[in-house]
Amino acid sequence: MVLVLALGDLHIPHRAPDLPAKFKSMLVPGKIQHIICTGNLCIKEVHDYLKTLCPDLHIARGEYDEETRYPETKTLTIGQFKLGLCHGHQVIPWGDLDSLAMLQRQLDVDILVTGHTHQFTAYKHEGGVVINPGSASGAYSSITYDVNPSFVLMDIDGLRVVVYVYELIDGEVKVDKIDFKKTTAATHSAH
Amino acid sequence: MYNQMVKKRVPEWLNSSLWSSPPSAPPIDDDRTQRYTSKPSTATTTSSDSVVEPPLPVPPPSSVRAEPPPEPQPADSISDHEDKAAASPSPEEFSRQSQLLAELSKKTINVRELRKIASQGIPDGAGVRSTVWKLLLGYLPPDRALWPLELAKKRSQYKHFKDELLMNPSEITRKLEDNGTSCDSEESKSKGLLSRSHIAHGEHPLSLGKSSIWNQFFQDTEIIEQIDRDVKRTHPDMHFFSGDSQFAKSNQDALKNILVVFAKLNPGIRYVQGMNELLAPLYYVFKNDPDEEYAAAAEADTFFCFVELLSGFRDHFCQQLDNSVVGIRSTITRLSQLLKEHDEELWRHLEITTKVNPQFYAFRWITLLLTQEFNFADSLHIWDTLLSDSEGPQETLLRVCCAMLILVRRRLLAGDFTSNLKLLQHYPPTNISHLLYVANKLRVQLSG
Numbered sequence: 001m002v003l004v005l006a007l008g009d010l011h012i013p014h015r016a017p018d019l020p021a022k023f024k025s026m027l028v029p030g031k032i033q034h035i036i037c038t039g040n041l042c043i044k045e046v047h048d049y050l051k052t053l054c055p056d057l058h059i060a061r062g063e064y065d066e067e068t069r070y071p072e073t074k075t076l077t078i079g080q081f082k083l084g085l086c087h088g089h090q091v092i093p094w095g096d097l098d099s100l101a102m103l104q105r106q107l108d109v110d111i112l113v114t115g116h117t118h119q120f121t122a123y124k125h126e127g128g129v130v131i132n133p134g135s136a137s138g139a140y141s142s143i144t145y146d147v148n149p150s151f152v153l154m155d156i157d158g159l160r161v162v163v164y165v166y167e168l169i170d171g172e173v174k175v176d177k178i179d180f181k182k183t184t185a186a187t188h189s190a191h
Numbered sequence: 192m193y194n195q196m197v198k199k200r201v202p203e204w205l206n207s208s209l210w211s212s213p214p215s216a217p218p219i220d221d222d223r224t225q226r227y228t229s230k231p232s233t234a235t236t237t238s239s240d241s242v243v244e245p246p247l248p249v250p251p252p253s254s255v256r257a258e259p260p261p262e263p264q265p266a267d268s269i270s271d272h273e274d275k276a277a278a279s280p281s282p283e284e285f286s287r288q289s290q291l292l293a294e295l296s297k298k299t300i301n302v303r304e305l306r307k308i309a310s311q312g313i314p315d316g317a318g319v320r321s322t323v324w325k326l327l328l329g330y331l332p333p334d335r336a337l338w339p340l341e342l343a344k345k346r347s348q349y350k351h352f353k354d355e356l357l358m359n360p361s362e363i364t365r366k367l368e369d370n371g372t373s374c375d376s377e378e379s380k381s382k383g384l385l386s387r388s389h390i391a392h393g394e395h396p397l398s399l400g401k402s403s404i405w406n407q408f409f410q411d412t413e414i415i416e417q418i419d420r421d422v423k424r425t426h427p428d429m430h431f432f433s434g435d436s437q438f439a440k441s442n443q444d445a446l447k448n449i450l451v452v453f454a455k456l457n458p459g460i461r462y463v464q465g466m467n468e469l470l471a472p473l474y475y476v477f478k479n480d481p482d483e484e485y486a487a488a489a490e491a492d493t494f495f496c497f498v499e500l501l502s503g504f505r506d507h508f509c510q511q512l513d514n515s516v517v518g519i520r521s522t523i524t525r526l527s528q529l530l531k532e533h534d535e536e537l538w539r540h541l542e543i544t545t546k547v548n549p550q551f552y553a554f555r556w557i558t559l560l561l562t563q564e565f566n567f568a569d570s571l572h573i574w575d576t577l578l579s580d581s582e583g584p585q586e587t588l589l590r591v592c593c594a595m596l597i598l599v600r601r602r603l604l605a606g607d608f609t610s611n612l613k614l615l616q617h618y619p620p621t622n623i624s625h626l627l628y629v630a631n632k633l634r635v636q637l638s639g
Contacts, residue, residue, distance in 0.1 A: 001359045001360070001361040001362070003396055025399070026397040026398075026399065027397065028397075030409065030412075031396065031397065031409055121384070122384070122385045122387075123383065123384060123385065124383060124384075124385050129385070153395070153396055153397060155361055155396060157361040157362070157365065160365070162361070162364070163385075164390070164395045164396060164397075165387065166395075166397070174389075175389075175390045175393070175395045176387040176388065176389055176390060177387065177388050177389075177390050177395070178385050178386070178387050178388070179368075179388075180385065
């Protein structure tokens with residue numbers, strides 16, 4: 001049972017002052033084993049805050065991040081799943097499933113996490129999953145001002161991942177759940 | 192609390208008259224030391240042919256060695272060990288052993304009779320300690336015919352507890368779902384939006400709700416970590432409990448499971464440091480049962496016996512009850528009273544003159560049932576008496592503690608606060624049979 005927090009596009013302090021209070025009260029240290037962050041934090045203080053939640057922190061570089069040394073893409077393995085991380089502004093058209101699928105094949109991962117659009121989406125594609133956790137602070141995006149704060153928590157348990165989606169809609173936290181089982185035949189290995 | 196098992200040898204001159212007084216006529220003088228001379232013929236034994244003295248003054252190697260032989264060949268190695276000791280089982284022990292075996296082979300066991308025999312000590316070599324303890328704790332009914340049924344019932348109940356309580360929330364939600372609707376079938380579409388389902392009742396991992404299984408899980412994690420730490424520190428000198436072997440690890444896991452299940456089933460008391468020490472002898476004895484089937488089910492059996500054992504002493508572990516009539520302070524006061532009744536001079540010297548507050552030493556003696564004061568083999572002998580005495584474990588424990596004080600009275604009377612405290616917190620190796628004999632005499636005194 002591994003809990004992985006996926007969030008990003010906070011744009012603190014330029015477009016938002018902080019995470020919503022209701023989110024912050026839920027995010028306490030000691031529960032989460034890994035954090036993957038799509039980027040655009042943008043400052044070191046946010047990095048430090050995330051570090052206090054969980055020491056295992058992975059970040060991909062967004063175009064407004066002040067720290068220039070974050071990688072453009074990152075892959076990691078958690079349990080039975082391979083996860084890929086990228087901010088997403090590099091993939092055009094922004095948010096397009098087919099283009100993201102190309103990136104997923106390139107990185108050869110089961111779960112691809114990208115951001116930039118500030119809209120939560122979760123797609124299934126060829127035995128893999130493409131997730132966009134949205135913007136955790138509700139910051140406006142390059143496309144729209146109408147953004148609900150959201151983030152994602154994944155519970156990886158063997159071959160099954162349960163994706164919990166946390167959204168702040170009209171001041172209330174709404175939690176949804178998505179189930180995904182990895183089919184072991186997805187790899188192109190010799191039979 | 193977790194001190195080394197190193198005991199300093201007591202110089203001969205300090206204890207000589209106490210140990211080696213020969214059996215004599217009932218005491219008529221007022222010299223207190225002589226009152227506690229060992230006199231086997233006045234001891235309450237059921238075997239009429241025992242005239243033998245208690246074991247010799249020089250402690251046999253068994254009481255100095257830190258552990259009975261380790262490895263998984265329990266019954267054999269214990270009897271081997273016994274042979275290596277000062278003498279092969281004395282005639283008295285043999286007769287006790289045969290009495291025990293005789294009693295145990297009956298169709299309906301007379302538990303009162305069993306208590307009488309067992310209270311003098313269960314010979315290590317007989318391999319019956321496991322069964323006798325189970326009978327004494329009421330885990331096995333006296334009627335032999337009911338044993339298979341009882342055991343099967345209890346063992347399956349424990350398994351049920353484990354399955355229910357040791358699951359993490361992921362598994363629980365998965366189970367609930369599998370019973371309900373099946374999730375999105377991936378075969379239907381290979382591409383497209385994944386469907387979302389709303390969560391009711393706040394059952395998500397970050398939930399802070401009191402009834403949320405996730406929240407409870409994270410709160411329990413603290414206790415589980417504490418249990419884990421204590422289990423790893425239990426008896427570090429014994430191969431059975433400690434070390435890198437697969438055997439030790441599986442024993443540690445068993446201890447951990449029992450304590451976690453107990454903590455979850457008893458939210459009022461949960462886990463308190465020290466419970467692991469009470470659990471260890473039980474598990475050791477049951478795991479070393481010569482019967483393979485019983486040894487394999489040791490974990491389940493130990494759980495229920497542990498619950499039974501703890502039921503008499505629970506209140507000692509509850510902090511809120513510390514100052515109440517049933518709490519640990521009141522028990523320590525009772526010990527103090529007992530000492531005052533039997534040996535006022537010593538009591539006065541200890542509590543008033545040298546101001547050795549009994550809480551400094553008796554707390555550990557009482558809450559941990561003397562497991563930390565003697566080596567493992569000796570504490571098993573003491574537990575034989577504690578569990579079998581008809582007065583009940585707590586009363587018997589107080590008498591044994593009182594006897595412990597009286598046996599070192601000379602040194603205590605000669606010492607000041609520092610040396611007395613040091614002595615009592617590192618109690619010297621003792622002839623256990625003699626100690627239990629004295630403890631028994633304290634009872635006789637009271638009614639006489």
